[in-house]
Amino acid sequence: MLWFLVVGVIAGWLAGMISRGGGFGIWGDLITGIVGSYIGGFLFNLMGIATYGLIGSIIASTIGAIVLLWVIRLFRVADPAYKKKE
Template identity: 65%
Template sequence: MLWTLIIGLIAGWLAGMISRGSSFGLFGNIIVGIVGAYVGGFLFNLIGLNAYGTIGGIIVSTIGAVAFLWVVNMFTGSKRRRLN
């Protein structure tokens, strides 16, 4: 359980740095990372890939978290998006 939280924290922080340029805070990073782990696992399973080990888990979780944040931004709208 603790290891899952640590991987979620790292993946959430990385996803925040990739998508926003800043982190979401401790609990936000953990939540985004854990949701990202499920999303990433689902996406990797769809294309027939598996990740093993800690580094593989972080990579899958980060990719899933970035995908999750992308979908959330599509529905909530981004402040950077302007309509002309």
């Protein structure tokens, strides 16, 4: 159970660094990584790729977390205050 949480935090932090340029805090990283681990495991299983060990789990979880963040950004409403000035 402890390794699952460690992998979740690492994967969430890596996904935040890759897709946004920063982490989401310890709880945000943990939730992103844990949900990403399920998504990554599902995607890797669909492709017939097996991951082994700690490094394989981190890679699959990070890829799943990046996919999760990408999907969230597809459906997120743009903030009107963030509009580009003309």
